[in-house]
Amino acid sequence: SGMLYIVATPIGNLEDITFRAIRILKEVDLVAAEDTRHTRKLLTHFGITKPLTSYFDHNKSLKGEYILDRLRDGLSVALVTDAGTPCISDPGYQLVRSAVSEGIAVVPIPGACAAIAALSASGLPTDSFIFHGFLSNRSARRRDCISSFKEAKHVIVLYEAPVRLMATLEDIRELLGERVVVVGRELTKLHEEFVRGPVSEVMDSFVDRQIRGEVVILISPRSEETQIPDFAEVEARLRKYFFR
Ligand code: SAM
Numbered sequence: 001s002g003m004l005y006i007v008a009t010p011i012g013n014l015e016d017i018t019f020r021a022i023r024i025l026k027e028v029d030l031v032a033a034e035d036t037r038h039t040r041k042l043l044t045h046f047g048i049t050k051p052l053t054s055y056f057d058h059n060k061s062l063k064g065e066y067i068l069d070r071l072r073d074g075l076s077v078a079l080v081t082d083a084g085t086p087c088i089s090d091p092g093y094q095l096v097r098s099a100v101s102e103g104i105a106v107v108p109i110p111g112a113c114a115a116i117a118a119l120s121a122s123g124l125p126t127d128s129f130i131f132h133g134f135l136s137n138r139s140a141r142r143r144d145c146i147s148s149f150k151e152a153k154h155v156i157v158l159y160e161a162p163v164r165l166m167a168t169l170e171d172i173r174e175l176l177g178e179r180v181v182v183v184g185r186e187l188t189k190l191h192e193e194f195v196r197g198p199v200s201e202v203m204d205s206f207v208d209r210q211i212r213g214e215v216v217i218l219i220s221p222r223s224e225e226t227q228i229p230d231f232a233e234v235e236a237r238l239r240k241y242f243f244r
Pocket of ligand 1 (some may be wrong): 161
């Protein structure tokens with residue numbers, strides 16, 4: 001059977017595609033894309049013409065079968081999504097799972113991933129982290145999930161829509177307290193921005209602004225709180241200690 005390549009594409013800056021990704025996209029028989037129009041533009045930019053087929057959330061079982069058939073026939077297929085690494089908060093997992101269970105070789109072609117890019121420049125501890133992807137869009141579930149981060153000893157990495165950034169930061173402040181957070185916005189693009197600090201300060205910096213583009217939110221673990229020099233709090237603690 002053919003090979004299934006899981007090909008990462010840029011998350012904004014087209015220079016972030018890898019030499020290997022370009023070679024694989026040139027060599028495969030078929031490219032399965034989340035949005036064929038979007039991917040056609042990317043391929044055209046790199047001078048690649050290739051048959052494209054769509055593979056996205058709502059056609060994934062039907063299209064999965066079609067793609068598996070091509071692989072069984074010995075064709076090689078590259079799976080790409082609109083941005084970053086397929087299967088990471090993006091379609092692909094079921095296809096990979098089916099291919100693996102049939103003994104079809106699945107080969108990752110690594111590259112950009114917003115979560116890793118944000119974490120790497122966040123300044124938060126990077127030794128261990130929890131990637132959570134998107135929160136539920138139902139308010140009660142979102143809040144339950146954020147509350148469940150209370151005792152986490154690792155940095156939490158979230159994907160969020162820009163329109164919900166403020167509400168999510170507000171929930172973090174309310175449910176977890178004054179944690180240090182980092183928001184990475186428009187990574188690798190012209191207006192790339194990092195905002196780092198206690199959650200209220202980060203919120204202040206976004207207030208009265210229309211928040212555009214794509215964002216990653218990182219929440220520091222509880223133990224990190226001690227690293228914020230919050231003098232008012234230190235003073236309050238000392239006072240409690242000396243004057244109890
Ligand atoms: N598969 C992608 C990856 O590897 O990062 C993630 C796809 S997910 C559908 C899209 C989300 O990723 C956005 O809502 C945002 O949270 C994050 N994201 C993608 N590109 C980004 C960028 N350039 N800057 C900040 N966040 C980004």
